[in-house]
Amino acid sequence: MRIVIQNRAGEPIYQQIIDQIQAAILSGELQPGTLLPSIRGLAKDLQISVITTTRAYHDLEQAGLVQNVQGKGTYVQPQDPALLREQTLRQVEAGLQAALDAAKIGQIPPATLHEMLDNLMAAGGEDHE
Amino acid sequence: MRDIATMMRLDWTTTKLHSIWWIVGLADLALVLLGVFVANTRFLMLGAAAGMASSALMMPFVGSQQHGLEGMLALLPLRRRIVVWGHYGFALSLVAALVLNFAVVDGVTGLIRPAEANLSRTLGVAAGVFFFFVLTTAIEYPMLLKWGFERAPFAVYGTLFGLCAVLGLVAYLDPFEQVVVWPTVAAGLAGLLVVLGGSLMISLHVYETREI
Amino acid sequence: MNERLNVTNLAKTYPEFALGPLTFDLPAGYIMGLIGPNGAGKTTTLRLLLDMAQPSSGEFTLNGAKTADARQQARDDLGAMLDSTTLPDAWTMKDVDSNMKRLFPHWDSQQFMKLVAQFDINPKTMYRRLSKGTQNKVNLAVALSHHAKLLILDEPMAGLDPIARDELRQLLQSYIQDGEASVLLSSHLTDDLAQFADYLLYLIHGEQRFFGETDTLLSRYLLVQGGSSELTAALKNRGLGLRQTSVGFSLLLPTADQALATGLVTSTPDLDTLMIYLGKRGEDHA
Numbered sequence: 001m002r003i004v005i006q007n008r009a010g011e012p013i014y015q016q017i018i019d020q021i022q023a024a025i026l027s028g029e030l031q032p033g034t035l036l037p038s039i040r041g042l043a044k045d046l047q048i049s050v051i052t053t054t055r056a057y058h059d060l061e062q063a064g065l066v067q068n069v070q071g072k073g074t075y076v077q078p079q080d081p082a083l084l085r086e087q088t089l090r091q092v093e094a095g096l097q098a099a100l101d102a103a104k105i106g107q108i109p110p111a112t113l114h115e116m117l118d119n120l121m122a123a124g125g126e127d128h129e
Numbered sequence: 130m131r132d133i134a135t136m137m138r139l140d141w142t143t144t145k146l147h148s149i150w151w152i153v154g155l156a157d158l159a160l161v162l163l164g165v166f167v168a169n170t171r172f173l174m175l176g177a178a179a180g181m182a183s184s185a186l187m188m189p190f191v192g193s194q195q196h197g198l199e200g201m202l203a204l205l206p207l208r209r210r211i212v213v214w215g216h217y218g219f220a221l222s223l224v225a226a227l228v229l230n231f232a233v234v235d236g237v238t239g240l241i242r243p244a245e246a247n248l249s250r251t252l253g254v255a256a257g258v259f260f261f262f263v264l265t266t267a268i269e270y271p272m273l274l275k276w277g278f279e280r281a282p283f284a285v286y287g288t289l290f291g292l293c294a295v296l297g298l299v300a301y302l303d304p305f306e307q308v309v310v311w312p313t314v315a316a317g318l319a320g321l322l323v324v325l326g327g328s329l330m331i332s333l334h335v336y337e338t339r340e341i
Numbered sequence: 342m343n344e345r346l347n348v349t350n351l352a353k354t355y356p357e358f359a360l361g362p363l364t365f366d367l368p369a370g371y372i373m374g375l376i377g378p379n380g381a382g383k384t385t386t387l388r389l390l391l392d393m394a395q396p397s398s399g400e401f402t403l404n405g406a407k408t409a410d411a412r413q414q415a416r417d418d419l420g421a422m423l424d425s426t427t428l429p430d431a432w433t434m435k436d437v438d439s440n441m442k443r444l445f446p447h448w449d450s451q452q453f454m455k456l457v458a459q460f461d462i463n464p465k466t467m468y469r470r471l472s473k474g475t476q477n478k479v480n481l482a483v484a485l486s487h488h489a490k491l492l493i494l495d496e497p498m499a500g501l502d503p504i505a506r507d508e509l510r511q512l513l514q515s516y517i518q519d520g521e522a523s524v525l526l527s528s529h530l531t532d533d534l535a536q537f538a539d540y541l542l543y544l545i546h547g548e549q550r551f552f553g554e555t556d557t558l559l560s561r562y563l564l565v566q567g568g569s570s571e572l573t574a575a576l577k578n579r580g581l582g583l584r585q586t587s588v589g590f591s592l593l594l595p596t597a598d599q600a601l602a603t604g605l606v607t608s609t610p611d612l613d614t615l616m617i618y619l620g621k622r623g624e625d626h627a
Contacts, residue, residue: 010608010609012556012560014556040370040517040518040520041518043514043537044511044514044515044518047510047514047536047537048536048537049372049536049537049538049539049555050371050372050517050539051371051539051540051554051555052556055556105603105604138443142429142436142440143429143431198427198428200423200425200426200427201426201427203391203392204391204416204419205444205445206414206416206417206444206445206446207413207444208410208413208414209410209413340394340395341388341393
């Protein structure tokens with residue numbers, strides 16, 4: 001299991017945890033039924049606060065990706081492909097909307113936006129960490 | 130009860146225990162040897178006991194680097210009143226031990242110089258020393274408990290000086306020539322108990338809210 | 342929920358300094374950092390919690406005990422370390438162990454000697470012969486060696502190199518693993534603390550400026566930077582800790598007012614930056 005966080009990445013740490021676990025679950029790297037590290041164990045391993053890991057796991061549970069079982073731990077939930085697709089679509093939509101909002105403030109014309117999207121897709125849309 | 134014993138034991142172990150018994154042993158030896166050559170070493174013994182008791186009585190209050198051990202005591206499961214009782218218990222046990230020591234040395238010296246052996250005189254002097262140091266405790270301890278060692282030097286040394294002067298006077302006048310009068314002793318003891326009791330009450334009150 | 346500490350309107354007034362009122366809680370199984378500039382009242386706060394001084398007003402419950410006497414009796418459940426904590430001059434580590442065994446019902450000799458070794462302390466050296474830093478480590482080891490449910494530590498990180506600080510962090514995070522024990526530590530090395538402290542209590546000049554989850558404090562303000570001409574009256578009004586130089590300005594802006602900083606460079610400040618801009622007096626206006 002792999003979770004790597006960066007303090008100064010700009011993104012809140014709990015969000016980084018959510019993103020990485022989510023990615024691992026969606027890609028199948030983390031199979032349904034897998035027991036995740038305990039909230040306290042993870043906090044200690046990542047050298048962060050218990051509240052942070054608690055929040056990450058809580059949000060993951062809200063998103064239906066994991067389930068906290070009292071006294072036992074947190075387990076990866078089986079994912080419904082249709083639901084997954086729906087969620088991913090929503091995420092993409094949110095990302096695009098954010099881009100549009102930023103473009104509006106910077107008064108960037110639609111043509112430039114399309115160009116930027118094409119360039120990014122051409123570059124393979126690779127993971128940039 | 131057990132807590133008080135624990136506190137007394139703590140006082141005994143935090144004082145420089147090893148050095149004091151060495152000094153006492155050496156002093157005893159020196160005094161007995163001296164008794165072989167010199168008469169009336171009794172007064173020297175008094176002086177030695179006085180010196181030892183005075184410094185030993187203050188030991189619970191002089192902890193690390195001349196600060197008290199209040200910082201440690203505050204973190205131990207000992208209630209403040211227990212700390213006070215324990216300190217007094219320590220003082221009394223210390224004085225009793227030193228007086229007993231004096232009596233033994235005096236007894237041994239008496240064997241060397243039978244002419245000077247005088248049981249009632251020895252008892253009288255032992256009682257006097259005991260009174261003196263219980264009085265010292267009764268006067269000093271409330272001050273030490275309220276102000277700690279660093280802030281109460283004048284009070285402490287002043288008491289010692291004053292009482293030593295009184296002791297010197299008593300030794301000079303040497304009222305113990307007569308046979309010990311038991312009613313006087315009983316009255317003195319009662320008075321001492323009252324003073325000690327009062328001192329204890331003051332100390333308990335003072336230490337309960339003392340800032341550490 | 343189990344609370345190790347429950348403080349309500351705790352205050353102490355000295356002739357030259359007033360502390361409080363302070364109100365905060367520390368639930369079981371969490372770490373709270375007590376932060377603030379030097380002289381803010383951190384040590385005074387801890388001394389109040391340890392009943393070394395009596396509060397002028399307010400009250401608190403520690404490990405469930407509401408009175409000073411009850412708290413004093415329950416010292417086995419509390420491990421503490423302050424600058425004024427001390428041990429007898431002549432004691433070696435072995436003396437510490439044998440005496441503490443008699444004093445603390447839950448004393449763990451193995452744990453103590455393990456820490457003594459880990460902290461590189463010679464078990465045969467007398468306390469008075471140790472350096473002040475090493476003496477602090479001894480007192481810390483004592484605090485950590487009787488399974489206390491609450492640790493109260495005053496600047497335990499001070500004087501430690503980064504390696505030692507990291508080791509201490511590990512120790513403290515392990516200490517709360519069971520979800521029962523909690524830790525309250527004061528520190529002026531705040532960046533370390535911001536990482537692993539669940540809660541923060543932030544004091545400035547005796548006043549409680551913030552208490553809550555670390556993340557909440559850190560997301561309360563934005564650091565805004567811009568050119569001198571971009572400094573509007575509104576920014577001056579709402580901002581804190583304004584700094585102006587020949588090359589521009591910077592200030593802290595409450596996140597709620599972030600619209601005022603449109604077009605300017607904004608970032609989330611780290612705890613050190615936050616404290617610098619809030620300063621010794623917690624400037625409320627630029």
